[in-house]
Amino acid sequence: MTALKKPDTARPPLLETRDLLIKFGGVTAANNVTMQIEAGKNLAIIGPNGAGKTTFLNICTGWLKPHKGKVFLEGKDITPLPPRKIVRRGVARAFQIPQLFTEHTALENLLISAAAREGLRNPLQNLHTISQRDEMMHLLDLVHCTDVADRVVVELSEGQRKLIDIAVALALKPRLLLMDEPTSGVASSQKHEVMEILVGALSEAGVTSVFVEHDMGIVERHADEVAVWNAGNVQLRGTPREILEHPDVIRDVIGEEVA
């Protein structure tokens, strides 16, 4: 924390939260959450259902406003900003339930994302002819969805929609990508392959990621760091090995997953 008081000498963390507090009725979904996310890493968030993992992502992206506490992006307070302004500062998000334009095709979803990123305004230009089309096709290829590029999203499987949702977020060329269970819905035989590609793409593009995950196999193989959530706060933080072998985690989190 001392480093933060001297912003000139030390680079502030990419994302930082201080004392986040939010309550829903009697439930405290974020209980004084203070954490720092350093650039260039893939941080996995694990924890039992209802521990406040998604709430944390919602607060970081401005969807929920904390009752107390602040969120900083590279040292700048972004707490009062609406999601769209946080997105424009380089924070993208993929959802647990894919948030896509269901009447558009997979490719069109990405093209719209690219158009949003570039601020395209020409009312006479066809969306399909924008210069980012090849880049978007490449992104679709990356998430193994080239064959469904021209299919309307509502017709696709849950797994495909999840991947397109991530691709839509990646199309924004974010600095930080927050993902909520990126591989849920993806066939278990493909999970590791998808994560492999995703993590590779993220590191190639220099994107820091935070992903909520229930699959410990995924966490072990693809995360650089793990934060364990419990009762609205970070209980433990460390490398995947340290965390997954920790008796508390085995008892509280992994035990539940196995059950």
Added chain:
Amino acid sequence: MSDLSQNSSSRGAVNSGSMPSMRALLTLLAVLLLAAVPFIVPSMQLLINLALAKGLAVLGVTVLLRAGQVSFGHALFFGISAYAGAFLTASLPGADIILVLIAGVLGAAISGLLVGLFVVRYRGIFFGMLNLAFSMIFWSILEKFYHITGGADGIRLTRPSVLGMALERDSFEAVVFYLSVVLMVGLGWFTLRWFASPVGQIFQTIKTNETRLEYLGLSPKRALLSGYLLSAMLCGVGGSLMAMTQGVVTPEYVWWVRSAEMVFIAVLGGAGSVRGAFIGALIYEIVRVYASAFAGDIWQLLLGSFLLVIILFAPGGIMGIVDGLMGRVSRKQHATAPEDAR
């Protein structure tokens, strides 16, 4: 509320399928046929002109349907534009026809922006009813401020000049007629292109996912406002043409029935379809005029039943039926499924 817009396709205009050439050809033929009306059936010129004016306003409503929103008050912009033109010719007798049109559309755009800034915060039934409320407020103003607006009798829109010339009635009507045809083609083309453009596509995503829109760094309200402005201006063009055709503007221009009629025609033609807006308006006007002449007061019954049949059996409207037929022809030719481009 979304039921009415259920069948509006947001992706139709983006993809070009196997039918465009056929569709373009049919559109061209229809436009040529319309342009020939003053020569073939001069008695129908006025009727067709009114239908085209209405069609442009319906196009405005159609734009909103693409975002899944139904406005029951868009006659407001139709009326504001008409009154703006009437006030202009009253204070500037013999003003040019283009000036009258511009004044009208400007009036519609400004009011569209002001009302839009407020209503884009709402969706569905609230959006529809708030629009209705605004139109009825304006209607009361027109009715009550008699000394300015002429009350229920309205005010005359004296015949504008055309390129500095004061034309006789017949020539002026011909000018307005062809201006309407040109505007129908031009604005119809523009709207189709706009639907397919990034801005238009972003506007149409309001219908399916505003959360994602926000997480693309965009404001759903602003996206809706862009289409709302376009829709208000299209209604303004329609209102101005109608006022110049009729030569008089009355509060009936903004009466709720007029707004409902626009929604009715939009659904009849094919909710969300650009061509459907004009085809619907033409059919509606022709049926209205001829049925009321021959079938007295039951013309509403006829139209109502027709709409019922459309909603139940052809939810894509008249354009949906046309596309279905064309799809069948094209399937026979190519043995491939047609794209849903309207």
